[in-house]
Amino acid sequence: MNWLDFGVDNCSIARTLDVVGERWTLLVLREAFNGVRRFDDVCEHIGISRGILTQRLSTLVDHGILERAPYQESGSRTRYEYRLTPKGRDLFPILVALLGWGDRYRADPAGPPVLLEHRDCGRQVQVGLHCAGGHQLTGPREVVVRPGPSAQPAPKVPDQQAHR
């Protein structure tokens, strides 16, 4: 397919970025995947302002990615922590993919700051590409992009632009 013939208004990458594509949002999700679920803990650990964190958590709850759960420490009023829903946990490959590229190209000379291990066997975990036929793929050159059921034609451009 010629990608330029198709519109990008309903692109699934763009739609994911609409929800979780902002830097602080992804760092809040990183905290959640690491078990840091309480407002003050997240605030302090990543150095985000309370206002921005409130807004990002609200967006994630509205989209069903995090859910608020009450907790109470002795002598304190009820507070809330933020837990990943199944929809939120499905974001995990995005974070592992970001981590893997950073580990490879941006880590300190000593190596990565964290290691992901398979709980069962202890070997290192990473993302990979595979197809429904069970084949492992090594990169984009093994992939063909085709129009899907909601593919849309690109909007027509004004003549002035078309003849540039």
Next chain:
Amino acid sequence: MNWLDFGVDNCSIARTLDVVGERWTLLVLREAFNGVRRFDDVCEHIGISRGILTQRLSTLVDHGILERAPYQESGSRTRYEYRLTPKGRDLFPILVALLGWGDRYRADPAGPPVLLEHRDCGRQVQVGLHCAGGHQLTGPREVVVRPGPSAQPAPKVPDQQAHR
């Protein structure tokens, strides 16, 4: 490990986001993976301003993710197109992960706008988690996070905050 005991200044997720974490940057990369490499084509297809596109392309070239290559159409001056380097192509799993979540949770009722197929067998391609021991993983609960060689202790917080 208790994630709060560790600093996040050298987090590989954050460092990847430093380079490619901005929305327009990821959409420019999406275009590159789909073979759209020329300034005017990218500009028009995704509706990005020329100034922002110039800045994003410059960042991607500076980081060795895209490389400029000259081309010339008859009767025109030499222009440049932007091609993914091997370092750039290694970002592919990030885009496929973003695509997969969007296809699942944000697509139109008809289905996804594009399909990724394995060039060899035609079956659908997606990202998955696997370990170096050859096991497929289904999600974060099968993963243990451990300190890596460049793990850093969390900075000490002032007493005032520690006793909040």
